[in-house]
Amino acid sequence: TQLLEQSPQFLSIQEGENLTVYCNSSSVFSSLQWYRQEPGEGPVLLVTVVTGGEVKKLKRLTFQFGDARKDSSLHITAAQPGDTGLYLCAGVAVEYGNKLVFGAGTILRVKS
């Protein structure tokens, strides 16, 4: 069982479509980060959320932290081929020794 479950594992959509990916846990996180990793590159931090219910926007990307701080979602509006990549969530929880733990990621492919 993974500490952070990401779903779906793989998503293939057409350019212009909207999508949501999820990051879920049974544990409470003090903070949660989202990274994007493009093919052949390392992960790049997109956002950090720390407050339950918090919503952050980064252009066409909307990040939400659940009220109970056990889950998070990433919504992309009008996806573009440049959004293709592996989306990773990572969180810090007392239950895991306050260390940053990662999910396995969602692979997103946006076709033109």
Added chain:
Amino acid sequence: ETGVTQTPRHLVMGMTNKKSLKCEQHLGHNAMYWYKQSAKKPLELMFVYNFKEQTENNSVPSRFSPECPNSSHLFLHLHTLQPEDSALYLCASSQVAASNQPQHFGDGTRLSIL
């Protein structure tokens, strides 16, 4: 210079070889990390260095030996590896070794063990 640079980008080695992975950061950070990334699995933290001192070894087999000569450089010395060690090895840095610190990653070394 990009923030975190890893060399080589690709490495193929036999199980009896000895090789080293190198990581260099130009961000003025004081903490550096080694991660292992395998397909469909979460990133696995291997080692953490804070101000050149190792602060974490996540039960990594002794065939992986890290070295941090200064805050800007990190090495991973490899010897007698196994096929299951084939993976992408990522280096990261942060201002200090605190879990809420954003980490900056290199592009990784793709390691293949024959």
